[in-house]
Amino acid sequence: MRATRLHGPGDVRVDSVPDAALADPTDAVVRVDAAAVCGTDLGFYRGHAPTAPGQRMGHEFVGTVVETGADVTGVRPGDRVIVPFNASDGTCDYCVQGLPISCRNLQVWGMTPGIDGGQGEAVRVPFADGTLVPIPAGTSEQMLPALLALTDVMCTGHHAAISAGVRTGAEVAILGDGAVGLCAVLAARRLGAERIIVFSTHEDRAAVAKQFGATDFVSARDQAAVDGLLHLTQGRGVHHVLECVGTEQSWATALGVVRDGGTIGWVGTPATTGPTLPSLLMRNLTLTGGVAPVRAYLPQLLGDVLSGALDPSPVFTMVTDLDGIAGAYREMDSRTTLKALVKP
Amino acid sequence: MRATRLHGPGDVRVDSVPDAALADPTDAVVRVDAAAVCGTDLGFYRGHAPTAPGQRMGHEFVGTVVETGADVTGVRPGDRVIVPFNASDGTCDYCVQGLPISCRNLQVWGMTPGIDGGQGEAVRVPFADGTLVPIPAGTSEQMLPALLALTDVMCTGHHAAISAGVRTGAEVAILGDGAVGLCAVLAARRLGAERIIVFSTHEDRAAVAKQFGATDFVSARDQAAVDGLLHLTQGRGVHHVLECVGTEQSWATALGVVRDGGTIGWVGTPATTGPTLPSLLMRNLTLTGGVAPVRAYLPQLLGDVLSGALDPSPVFTMVTDLDGIAGAYREMDSRTTLKALVKP
Incomplete structure (x- = not known):
């Protein structure tokens, strides 16, 4: 079959690889109907994170079950399924507790050695019953992009908002106008936030944020961004900050705009060590978040999408096929497009 | 009047200082009936934290109002009062919100320049109406030590437990067997924790912890401490950790025993930068806490003490007078005594 591999910084190629095939009785093989390119993929592409030689790429995809192992009971061939960005067994203490991202048998598409990536024709899915979420038969094909967003970015934005304790009437600031930050806007609105302040210096992204429910914008960076938010809030700052970037700069802004006693719900893969305890001591700030437990959020958010x-x-601002995937990485890398959808 | 001052590491003396006197119409003058020596005082005494030359010492005290400014309406001369370890105006946005430790006019006894310390005969209390909590007339003198504990350590232990989200049935680990850690045991029990695991290598402190409600003990340090707790919990670890020490060692233990998705409620003055964001990313840990908003907790906890x-x-394992205060510091410094009560 054909699948995307990374051969070095900036070098993604579609290669011939062994067909995805059942290995364990709890496996399913899923044909990929649509995959996405994620900011995490870009991190590998840019050489910011270590990769294996020829690493399989892609961890966001929706597909159709083509074969199941003998022990699989939750899905059948022909089922359209949402695939969270990681496999989880569904039975360990963390899965049962609702934190499948800490599953004792966690495997991440493309990143765990021997596990297929989503930017290819098919994927072997371990722990199919614990991992896959079936989409009701008859769901419109037009829903595919929205469903694909649930595999990572929508649930990750939701995780930021849930972690930060956003609720009805809340005043929220969102760092990050990429796909996750924009989904965090949707999530904050869904949870009833009254004021959603987005930091963005890109007009096209700010337009999507507005469509998603953002009420205010700060088009500045660094201290000017902090000052901008403080001006909007009469100097108060906000109680809830959703940190969807992970840089030293975005954390400095987050810490500058959050009120004492407030919460920073962070989901941006950190490229910084973050605040020190002594700097937090007198401010009673809460830092919470991390990698989203997508599988736990899916049932509820899927219902809302349907x-x-x-x-x-x-x-999704671009659609391509596997042959166009190198172009999709290039356009996302140069920020010419926000997020690419790939139909293998 | 006489008051305790620090003249350098290990050098506490009782000196003659100007009498505490009204300066602003919102002030009260409070005669100190009982003061305590705190771990924070010890930090100054040991030279671990910077001090001003001749810095006034002591921020935990209970006293009797002797004089009030023209604008004070909440207390009258003769009232016995609890004094939180900081003055707060009671009217700013943070005070109104219930976070008086972030008061826009915060002043801390002894530490804020020009503000009296509690280990002396009397104290000028700014913002008397915002700061002081009257104790009902007729309260037994025997209650004095328990009431004194409310000025800092009991509310601080409570803050760790509240921040960590301890509730009925919770399994909690507590780092620190000093006064704050022990009060955190009381707080966790009060909030309904079912299992309270205390790390202690001191038999006398473990005995107090047991009296306060601790159910399990780990008498080890470093990796052996982590292993001990994991053994007690069948490898699970605990969801709630109360960090009441603040050293690199205690934080390593805290991070070793907390379950993914768990919460570290921390109140130990940090002598370490703490965990980095990348180390937290996959674990979804929540870090929360800081300096306790004592004034906000007092009404409820005072009710329970009364x-x-x-x-x-x-x-309190030692009672002395002002002349004995240097000895009290020495005994706490050498851990011969847990906490000293001083009757000026």
Whole structure:
């Protein structure tokens, strides 16, 4: 079959690889109907994170079950499924507790050695019953982009908002106008936030944020960004900050705009060590978040997507096929496009 | 009047200083009936934290109002009062919100320049209405130690437990067997924790912890401490950790025993930068806490002390007068005594 591999910084190629095939009785083989390129993929592409030689790429995909192992009971061939960005067994203490991202048997598409990536024709899915979420038969094909967004970015934005304790009437600041930050806007609105302040210096992204429910914008960086938010809030700052970037700069802004006693819900893969305890001591700030437990959030958010209450599909600004994937990485790398959808 | 001052590491003396006197119409003058020596005082005494030359010492005290400014309406001369370890105006946005430790006019006894310390005969209390909590007339003199504990250590242990989200049935680990750690045991029990695991290598402190409600003990340090707790919990670790020390060692233990998705409620003045964001990313840990908003907790905890439901008085293992204060510091420094009560 054909699958995307990274051969070095900036060098993604579609290669011939062994067909995805059942290995364990709890496996399923899923044909990829649509995959996405993620900011994490870009980190590998840019050489910011270590990769294995010829690493398989892609961890966001929606597909159709083509074969199941003898022990699989939750899905059948022909089922359209959402695949969270990681496999989880569904039975360990963390899965049962609702934290499948800490699954004792966690495996991440492309990143765990021997595990297929999502930017290819098919994927062997370990722990199919614990991992896959079936989409009701008859769901419109037009829903595919919104469903694809649930595999990572929508649930990750939701995780930031849930972690930060966003609720009805909340005043929220969101760092990051990429797909996750934009999904965090949707999530904050869904949770009833009254004021959603987005930092963005890109007009096109700010336009999506506005469509998603952002109420205020700060178009500045560094101290000017902090000053901008403080001006908007009469000097108060905000109680809830969703940190969806992970740089030293974005953390400095987050710490500058959060009120004492407030919460920073962070999901941006950190490229900084973050604040020190002594700097937090007198401020009673809460830092919470991390990698989203997507599988735990899926049932509820899927329901909202299917009902039409939630539509993250505008985060996709480009559609291509496998042959176009190198171009998709290039356009995302240069920020010419926000997020690419790939139909193998 | 006489008051305790620090003249350099290990050099506390009782000196003659100007009498405490009203300066602003919102002030009260409070005669100190009982003061305590705190771990923070010890930090100054040991030279671990910078001090001003001749810095006034002591921020935990209970006293009697002797004079009030023209604008004070909440207390009258003769009232016995609890004094939180900081003055707060009671009217700013943070005070109104319930976070008086972030008061826009915060002043801390002894530490803020020009503000009296508690280990002396009397103190000028700014913002008397915002700061002081009257104790009902007729309260037994025997209650004094328990009431004194409310000025800092009991509320600080409570803050660790509240921040960590301890509730009925919780399994909690507590780092620190000093006065704050022991009060955290009381607080966790008060909040309904079912299992309270205390790390202690001191038999006398473990005995107080047991009296306060600790159910399990780990008498080890470093990796052996982590292993000990994991053994007690069948490898699970605990969801709630109360960090009441602040050293690199205690934080390493805290991070070793907390379950993924768990919360570290920390109140130990940090002598370490703490965990980095990348180390937290995959674990979804919540770090929360800081300096306790004592004034906000006082009404509820005072009620429990007065009813007899809460008694932190056993944290005091020594009683002395001002002439004995240098000895009190020495005995706490050498850990011969847990916490000293000083009657000026």
